[in-house]
Amino acid sequence: MLMVQASLDGILLGILFALIAYGMALQWGVMNIINIAQGDLVILGGYIAYTMYLAGIHPAWGVIVSPIIMYFIGVLLYKLVINKVVDRDLFISILATFGIAIVFQQLMNFIFGADVVVAQSEYGTTMLFDNSVTLPNSKIFSAFISVLYAVALVIYMKKSRLGRAIRATAQNARAAKILGVDTEKVYAATFGINAALCGIAGALISITLTLHPYVGLPYTVRSFMIVIVAGLGNLPAVALSGMGLGLFEEFADYILGTEFRIGAVFMLLVFILVYRRFKLSKKREYLK
Amino acid sequence: MSKIKQKDLILYSGLIILGLAAPYLFSAFKVQLTYLCVLIVLAMTWNLQGGEMGYNTFGNILFYGLGMYLTASVQVGMFFPLAEWTESGGEKTFVHTTAQYFQGIGVGLLVSAVIPAIVAGAIGYAILGLRGHYFAICTLGLGIAAGEIAGGIEIIGAGQGFTTPPFPAEIVDTEARGKFFYFLSFALLISTFVFVKYIYGSRFKLILNAIRDNEDKAEAMGIQTMKYKITGWMCSAFFCGLAGGIMGGLIGYIDSTDVAFDGREMGVFMVLMAILGGKGTLWGPVIGATLFHFFKEGLWTLILGWQYVALGVLIVVIVIYFPEGLMGWLREKYPERFGEVIDEKDRKAQVELK
Numbered sequence: 332m333l334m335v336q337a338s339l340d341g342i343l344l345g346i347l348f349a350l351i352a353y354g355m356a357l358q359w360g361v362m363n364i365i366n367i368a369q370g371d372l373v374i375l376g377g378y379i380a381y382t383m384y385l386a387g388i389h390p391a392w393g394v395i396v397s398p399i400i401m402y403f404i405g406v407l408l409y410k411l412v413i414n415k416v417v418d419r420d421l422f423i424s425i426l427a428t429f430g431i432a433i434v435f436q437q438l439m440n441f442i443f444g445a446d447v448v449v450a451q452s453e454y455g456t457t458m459l460f461d462n463s464v465t466l467p468n469s470k471i472f473s474a475f476i477s478v479l480y481a482v483a484l485v486i487y488m489k490k491s492r493l494g495r496a497i498r499a500t501a502q503n504a505r506a507a508k509i510l511g512v513d514t515e516k517v518y519a520a521t522f523g524i525n526a527a528l529c530g531i532a533g534a535l536i537s538i539t540l541t542l543h544p545y546v547g548l549p550y551t552v553r554s555f556m557i558v559i560v561a562g563l564g565n566l567p568a569v570a571l572s573g574m575g576l577g578l579f580e581e582f583a584d585y586i587l588g589t590e591f592r593i594g595a596v597f598m599l600l601v602f603i604l605v606y607r608r609f610k611l612s613k614k615r616e617y618l619k
Numbered sequence: 620m621s622k623i624k625q626k627d628l629i630l631y632s633g634l635i636i637l638g639l640a641a642p643y644l645f646s647a648f649k650v651q652l653t654y655l656c657v658l659i660v661l662a663m664t665w666n667l668q669g670g671e672m673g674y675n676t677f678g679n680i681l682f683y684g685l686g687m688y689l690t691a692s693v694q695v696g697m698f699f700p701l702a703e704w705t706e707s708g709g710e711k712t713f714v715h716t717t718a719q720y721f722q723g724i725g726v727g728l729l730v731s732a733v734i735p736a737i738v739a740g741a742i743g744y745a746i747l748g749l750r751g752h753y754f755a756i757c758t759l760g761l762g763i764a765a766g767e768i769a770g771g772i773e774i775i776g777a778g779q780g781f782t783t784p785p786f787p788a789e790i791v792d793t794e795a796r797g798k799f800f801y802f803l804s805f806a807l808l809i810s811t812f813v814f815v816k817y818i819y820g821s822r823f824k825l826i827l828n829a830i831r832d833n834e835d836k837a838e839a840m841g842i843q844t845m846k847y848k849i850t851g852w853m854c855s856a857f858f859c860g861l862a863g864g865i866m867g868g869l870i871g872y873i874d875s876t877d878v879a880f881d882g883r884e885m886g887v888f889m890v891l892m893a894i895l896g897g898k899g900t901l902w903g904p905v906i907g908a909t910l911f912h913f914f915k916e917g918l919w920t921l922i923l924g925w926q927y928v929a930l931g932v933l934i935v936v937i938v939i940y941f942p943e944g945l946m947g948w949l950r951e952k953y954p955e956r957f958g959e960v961i962d963e964k965d966r967k968a969q970v971e972l973k
Contacts, residue, residue: 416939427939437925598768618749
């Protein structure tokens with residue numbers, strides 16, 4: 332039964348990771364930046380929901396409020412920093428967002444304190460298979476909301492004017508500019524949407540997992556990993572590899588012990604990169 | 620030529636005399652000076668990697684932390700059972716004699732230089748096949764994974780840390796500890812500088828530059844790039860391990876994520892210092908590290924609690940506005956000083972074009 336428990340936990344968690352990874356793929360594909368602060372945006376979104384919880388509002392409303400606030404934070408961040416790294420070397424964007432991540436961590440530490448917190452959703456738990464598998468309803472809720480938002484976003488990207496502009500810019504920024512797309516606005520909106528996705532994921536994490544100012548980086552690495560496995564702009568693959576990662580983590584947790592969980596995630600990243608490097612080097616190519 | 624060499628000679632001997640006199644002149648700042656030496660070493664080794672070879676790594680912290688753990692483990696393990704030492708305040712039951720302490724740290728430092736270099740060589744083939752940002756992220760993952768894993772291993776203290784052997788109590792001179800670690804780090808600094816300077820005059824540096832500028836073309840020219848990349852990384856690892864070993868002894872306490880595999884501080888500092896001074900120059904990292912250290916020590920106490928916010932902002936500002944660093948800026952301004960011949964006509968023509 333432990334296997335079933337771990338599998339279900341892993342899949343539900345993986346859907347959440349896939350949502351963050353989708354934001355990562357979006358900004359990477361459109362703006363060609365790697366955002367190390369991704370995980371910290373997630374945690375910030377979580378703290379917004381947690382603040383609502385402290386104020387007496389049910390934290391589940393965070394999945395609506397948090398993305399709205401995070402969108403504006405994302406746009407602000409773009410105007411302040413990100414717009415200066417868009418056309419430059421990827422390493423510059425990595426370092427610059429690393430700096431942003433440190434600032435965010437510390438500010439969250441000041442504002443919300445260094446304690447591990449969780450917002451109680453009081454959704455109860457579902458018992459399966461004669462009570463041998465426990466499944467918190469909040470996890471089911473979070474997976475459901477993630478899927479809902481992901482589908483909504485895909486439709487939005489396909490149908491809306493901004494969505495088309497974003498896709499055009501991703502294909503060829505210069506051509507899009509010539510055809511009258513205001514790429515600067517598109518970039519700002521893309522980063523805002525990414526931050527909003529992080530906000531949703533954060534609000535869901537605040538009710539399903541725990542929040543702490545310094546746990547952002549593992550989320551960044553998870554989303555990075557999902558994107559390099561799935562490729563940019565391949566949503567079903569993102570969802571699948573997200574679930575795969577969730578499964579891996581839950582099983583690593585059971586087999587190796589909780590203290591090695593984060594270490595296992597980071598080692599998996601190294602292994603995936605090295606595996607892909609050896610596979611590509613047979614064709615005398617390398618990861619680009 | 621001979622005139623320049625004479626100037627260099629005066630400069631170097633002046634700096635060495637200053638370095639030797641520093642602990643007596645600024646007696647109260649010996650620990651800070653030791654830190655400075657270690658920071659310069661880290662910046663220079665990072666520069667060998669990120670600046671010359673173009674492989675921007677966040678993972679040199681791996682070798683630094685490894686060196687720290689290795690030195691302390693060897694120092695303890697040579698004379699006492701390691702597991703009992705780390706279990707419950709073992710440093711109180713077992714006491715190193717003076718001879719044991721120095722023997723231990725000597726062997727420990729040797730091990731802490733060799734093992735990281737071997738590790739770098741072993742993982743080099745796999746990791747250095749990655750390029751650009753994939754390499755950066757992969758090494759970032761390695762550094763953090765190492766910290767997380769070290770924090771779960773019982774024999775080296777796991778989560779509650781590892782107290783390194785205290786300086787022998789038989790030596791009565793209270794200044795001795797500070798001086799010992801200062802001169803140790805100063806010796807490391809000089810040997811690193813001499814080594815890097817030697818590399819700067821060699822064919823090896825040109826090959827590293829070729830790899831940085833265009834690896835495919837370098838390969839097409841018949842350079843076995845992988846061989847040189849691994850060698851370059853092993854050189855970095857060697858000195859990083861030594862720096863870590865000295866720091867472990869100086870701090871006296873090793874924690875897996877906050878002291879040894881401290882990607883949040885040391886891991887970023889070494890990148891930042893090299894970039895601040897100027898990547899790909901001999902003096903850049905030295906100047907960058909010195910400036911950074913003064914800035915940090917000056918500001919850290921003034922803005923208590925806000926230091927990480929300041930650090931983050933500093934990273935963003937340096938990376939966005941001064942990606943070429945101080946030396947790069949000087950080079951732009953006074954190219955003649957750097958031995959670059961500028962065609963005046965060409966320069967004017969370029970200005971007009973703008």
